[in-house]
Amino acid sequence: MTIDPGAVLPPRPPGAGAFARLAATLVQPILGRVVRRVAARHASLFARLGPHQGTDFVIDPVEFPFALHLRPDPKALLFRAVPRDALPVAGATIRGRFLMFLELLDYEEDGDAAFFSRDLEITGDTEAVVRLRNALDDVDGSIAEEAAAMFGPPGRAILGHLRRKYSDDAMPGGER
Amino acid sequence: MSLAELICPAGTPAALRTAVDAGADAVYCGFQDATNARNFPGLNFTPEELEAAVAYAHARGTKVLLALNTYPPAGKVDLWRHAADTGARIGVDAFIVADMGVADYIARTHPGVRLHLSVQAAASSPEAIRYYVENFGVKRVVLPRILTIPEIRKIRQDIPCEIETFIFGNHGLMVEGRCSLTNYLTGQSTNMDGVCSPASDVEYIRDEATGEMSSCLNGFTIDRFGPEEKAGYPTICKGRYTAPHRPEGYYAFEEPVSLNLSRLLPELIDAGVHAFKIEGRQRSKAYVRSVVSSFRRAVDDIRAGRTANIEDLVALTEGQKQTQGAFETKKWR
Missing domain, CATH: 3.20.20.70 (Aldolase class I)
Incomplete structure (x- = not known):
C-alpha cells in the first residue's frame, strides 16, 4: 500500500497564464484519443453513470499546470485540459496528485482509502463522484495501461517510468 | 476445526x-x-x-x-x-x-x-x-x-x-438492522432503502484558508477534519459533535x-x-x-x-x- 500517513495535498497551484494554456493545448490531442478509446472499449461504464453522464467533472491533478474537464456523455464525449483560470462551473471536482490518480486507474489504489488519508479531495456533487468511481472500477484491467498501449513502446515506457516514480515516492521519506 | x-x-x-x-x-x-x-x-x-x-x-x-x-x-x-x-x-x-x-x-x-x-x-x-x-x-x-x-x-x-x-x-x-439516524436527517431508510448517508445528500466543504474539511449530510455538519487529520465516512454514527459538556467536539456514538x-x-x-x-x-x-x-x-x-x-x-x-x-x-x- 502506498499511502503516506503524513501526506497532505500541497496548496492549490495557480495553473493560469500562458504556460498553462500552452501545456493544455499540447496535451489535448492525447486526451481526446484516450477518452474515445476507453469509451469505445468499455461502453458499459456509461450505464453506471446514470443521470451523471451530463455532469461536468473537474479532475485536478495538483502537479499539473492545468486541470481536466470531463463530461462523460456518450453522445458528446468531452475530455479536455483547461487552465485553472478558465475552468467551467463544475458539478463535481476531484483533486489529488496525478500519480495517485494513475494508481486509481491502475487498480493499485483504493479511492476510499485515498479519501481517508486526505490524498483525495472531492467537492460538489458527491453522488456524481461515487458513480464515476464505481463506473471506472467496473472496468477490467488497467485503464492507464490501455491508454499507454495506444502510444506503443513510448507510451508503455512513460507509464513504467511514472509507476516507478510513484513507487519510489511512496517509500518512507520519499517526497510526495 | x-x-x-x-x-x-x-x-x-x-x-x-x-x-x-x-x-x-x-x-x-x-x-x-x-x-x-x-x-x-x-x-x-x-x-x-x-x-x-x-x-x-x-x-x-x-x-x-x-x-x-x-x-x-x-x-x-x-x-x-x-x-x-x-x-x-x-x-x-x-x-x-x-x-x-x-x-x-x-x-x-x-x-x-x-x-x-x-x-x-x-x-x-x-x-x-x-x-x-x-x-x-x-x-x-x-x-x-x-x-x-x-x-x-x-x-x-x-x-x-x-x-x-x-x-x-x-x-x-450501532444497533444493526435498527439504526434510524440516516432516516432522521435524510428521509431515506438504511434498512428499507438500503442506503446509509445517501451520496446525494453528502457534501464535503473545504475551507481554502485553513485546509479544514467539513462533511455534511443534508445540510448538517457531522464532522470537521483538520488539514492533516485522517477522514472517515460521512455517517451520523461516526460524526463528531459538540455538547455543553464537550465543547471541543467528540464522537458521541462511534469513531471512524x-x-x-x-x-x-x-x-x-x-x-x-x-x-x-x-x-x-x-x-x-x-x-x-x-x-x-x-x-x-x-x-x-x-x-x-x-x-x-x-x-x-x-x-x-x-x-x-x-x-x-x-x-x-x-x-x-
Missing part, C-alpha cells in the same frame, strides 16, 4: 471477478435496488450481470450469495420477491436475508436454496437464532459485531446452524475506525466460526484484491498449522485506524 470459509464483497462484476481470483470461497453481492443494504449509486448488479458473475464464480468453485438483506416497507414486498425469484433462477448459492417475510417467502418458494441470516437481523442470542432456524430453515447466522469470542463460542454450542462473523471492514455497528480481526482468526476458528466475512461492497477492486488475498493466505496458513502473517492493512481502514472491537473486550466503547 471449522472450514473458515472466506466470504468476500463484490460491488461490481469486475470486483466479483477480482474476489474470485484472489481466493474467495464465496462472494456476496446485490441487485441495483433497495433489496440490499449497499444500494449505492453506480454499484451492484443487473440480473444479466449477476447471471454472468455466477457462471464465472461457479466455474472456479466459488459460491455466490445474494444479499436481500433489507426490510420491505409494509405491503411493498414485490421487489424483494422478484429479486428472490431472479436469484433462484440464476442459481445463487444462498440468500442473505433479514426480514422474516422475505425469509418466509424464500423458504416456501425456493426451499432448495440456502438461507443465511444477515447481520441486519441483529440476532445475537441463541433463542433469536433458533427462531429463524426453526421457522425458516436458516442455515447460517451472521452475528452482530457486539459479541466477545467466549460469547460466540457459547452461542455456537447452543444453536443448530453455522456462524459467520465479520473480520474486516467498516465497523458501523475499521474492524480488523486478523490476529484473532485462530481463536475464532477454535470457537467454531464457520465463515469469515469481509465488509466492503462499496470499495474498489484494489481493496478487494488486497484484503481478500491477505486473508486468503492467513486462513490457509492457519488451516495448515502455520502462523498467519497478515500484511498491514491499516492504510485501507476508515480513518486509518483499526480495532478488534467487542470481539476482544466488552470494554470497547
Whole structure:
C-alpha cells in the first residue's frame, strides 16, 4: 500500500497564464484519443453513470499546470485540459496528485482509502463522484495501461517510468 | 476445526471477478435496488450481470450469495420477491436475508436454496437464532459485531446452524438492522432503502484558508477534519459533535475506525466460526484484491498449522485506524 500517513495535498497551484494554456493545448490531442478509446472499449461504464453522464467533472491533478474537464456523455464525449483560470462551473471536482490518480486507474489504489488519508479531495456533487468511481472500477484491467498501449513502446515506457516514480515516492521519506 | 470459509464483497462484476481470483470461497453481492443494504449509486448488479458473475464464480468453485438483506416497507414486498425469484433462477448459492417475510417467502418458494441470516437481523442470542432456524430453515447466522469470542463460542454450542462473523471492514455497528439516524436527517431508510448517508445528500466543504474539511449530510455538519487529520465516512454514527459538556467536539456514538480481526482468526476458528466475512461492497477492486488475498493466505496458513502473517492493512481502514472491537473486550466503547 502506498499511502503516506503524513501526506497532505500541497496548496492549490495557480495553473493560469500562458504556460498553462500552452501545456493544455499540447496535451489535448492525447486526451481526446484516450477518452474515445476507453469509451469505445468499455461502453458499459456509461450505464453506471446514470443521470451523471451530463455532469461536468473537474479532475485536478495538483502537479499539473492545468486541470481536466470531463463530461462523460456518450453522445458528446468531452475530455479536455483547461487552465485553472478558465475552468467551467463544475458539478463535481476531484483533486489529488496525478500519480495517485494513475494508481486509481491502475487498480493499485483504493479511492476510499485515498479519501481517508486526505490524498483525495472531492467537492460538489458527491453522488456524481461515487458513480464515476464505481463506473471506472467496473472496468477490467488497467485503464492507464490501455491508454499507454495506444502510444506503443513510448507510451508503455512513460507509464513504467511514472509507476516507478510513484513507487519510489511512496517509500518512507520519499517526497510526495 | 471449522472450514473458515472466506466470504468476500463484490460491488461490481469486475470486483466479483477480482474476489474470485484472489481466493474467495464465496462472494456476496446485490441487485441495483433497495433489496440490499449497499444500494449505492453506480454499484451492484443487473440480473444479466449477476447471471454472468455466477457462471464465472461457479466455474472456479466459488459460491455466490445474494444479499436481500433489507426490510420491505409494509405491503411493498414485490421487489424483494422478484429479486428472490431472479436469484433462484440464476442459481445463487444462498440468500442473505433479514426480514422474516422475505425469509418466509424464500423458504416456501425456493426451499432448495440456502438461507443465511444477515447481520441486519441483529440476532445475537441463541433463542433469536433458533427462531429463524426453526421457522425458516436458516442455515447460517451472521452475528452482530457486539459479541466477545467466549460469547460466540457459547452461542455456537447452543444453536443448530453455522456462524459467520465479520473480520474486516467498516465497523458501523450501532444497533444493526435498527439504526434510524440516516432516516432522521435524510428521509431515506438504511434498512428499507438500503442506503446509509445517501451520496446525494453528502457534501464535503473545504475551507481554502485553513485546509479544514467539513462533511455534511443534508445540510448538517457531522464532522470537521483538520488539514492533516485522517477522514472517515460521512455517517451520523461516526460524526463528531459538540455538547455543553464537550465543547471541543467528540464522537458521541462511534469513531471512524475499521474492524480488523486478523490476529484473532485462530481463536475464532477454535470457537467454531464457520465463515469469515469481509465488509466492503462499496470499495474498489484494489481493496478487494488486497484484503481478500491477505486473508486468503492467513486462513490457509492457519488451516495448515502455520502462523498467519497478515500484511498491514491499516492504510485501507476508515480513518486509518483499526480495532478488534467487542470481539476482544466488552470494554470497547
